[in-house]
Amino acid sequence: MVVPRPEYPRPILVRQDWLNLNGDWIYCEDPEDLGLKERWYEIGVADDSQTITVPFPPESEASGIHNVTPPPVIWYQRVFTVPIDWQARVVLRIGAADHWTRVFINGREVGQHRGGYSPIVMDVGHALVSGQNTISIRIEDSLSWTQPRGKQAGTTRWPIDYDGVTGIWQTVWLEPLPNVSIESTHAEYSLERHELQVTTLFSHQVQGELSVELIGKGDVLDTQQVSTGLRSEIRVRFHIENPELWSPLSPFLYQLKLTLDDEVTGQSDVAFSYTGLREINVRDGVVTLNGERLYVRGVLDQGYFPEGWYAAKTDKDFKHDIELTLSMGLNCVRKHQKAEDPRYLYWADRLGLL
Helix, strand or coil: CCCCCCCCCCCCCECCCCEECCEEEEEEECCCCCCCCCCHHHHCCCCCCEEEEECCCCCCCCCCCCCCCCCCEEEEEEEEECCCCCCCCEEEEECCEECEEEEEECCEEEEEEECCCCCEEEECHHHCCCCEEEEEEEEECCCECCCCCCCECCECCCCCCECCCCEECCCEEEEECCCCCEEEEEEEEECCCCEEEEEEEEEEEECEEEEEEEEECCEEEEEEEEECCCEEEEEEEEECCCCCCEECCEECCEEEEEEEEECCCCCEEEEEEEECCCCEEEECCEEEECCEECCCCEEEECCCECCCECCCCCHHHHHHHHHHHHHCCCCEEEECCCCCCHHHHHHHHHHCCC
């Protein structure tokens, strides 16, 4: 079977080892909320289950379910095998699932998450066994206006025409990590100082060294090495004498290689990222990009995709959507009450869309 959405789901922080859990899952609707009482996470879901294609929400055609009014509680379940050479620490990541997500592995609850748009991260290595493992996910999604729901229809005072999205709508995946890992990174650029500041956050405080390589057009331009000093956040700075700036007309991206060496355990974590050198300001009521006046030609973008609703069927659909936006002479989109898939943000950076 071809795995849907096979591309690496988080372009801003890429690692080589990972396991994609997209594809066919057992799906079961639980209108009477019996799953927890009957311990479906141990004995398996109800007999009237169906097959759903993850990561497409059950309302969508691409999911294979296409039920536009699912009940408040739904369950997912599948079997997977962890590669035998993985480290003891394994992290489960779900790009997004709406709204209250509870995850069980081999009958053991490993974590909960509330929120329909923020990424889910759970350490699950302690619950894994050699060979086959079973993951069960219970998701509850209310129609109440008191639940943060973005633009989705619900029991709001005024009618909303945007159909709701329930359950998983971004990639589900596993990755092996050292005891302390690089958790996130972001960059800021100062046009006046010709300075790029890269901030990196770790999963815990760590005594060791962080090395950051700045790469342009395949060549290493500079390397900064900094002692972590038992901290969980480090900033490094690069002075770039002849910077190639990012703009919609020239969306040049620099590559970053980050290496964290833990002196205590001897473990290392290597991840790859990217950044564009740009500075956006407002001066005298005028928006500027890299010191030059920028006329913003923007559009309100709802972030729904054919067949997949919140989720694009393929990565090419993100790229095509942005290419159509640019072809209309636009240089900016405002996402309407939706935190977009990281793959969309990546293609916006690559193709020159603000």
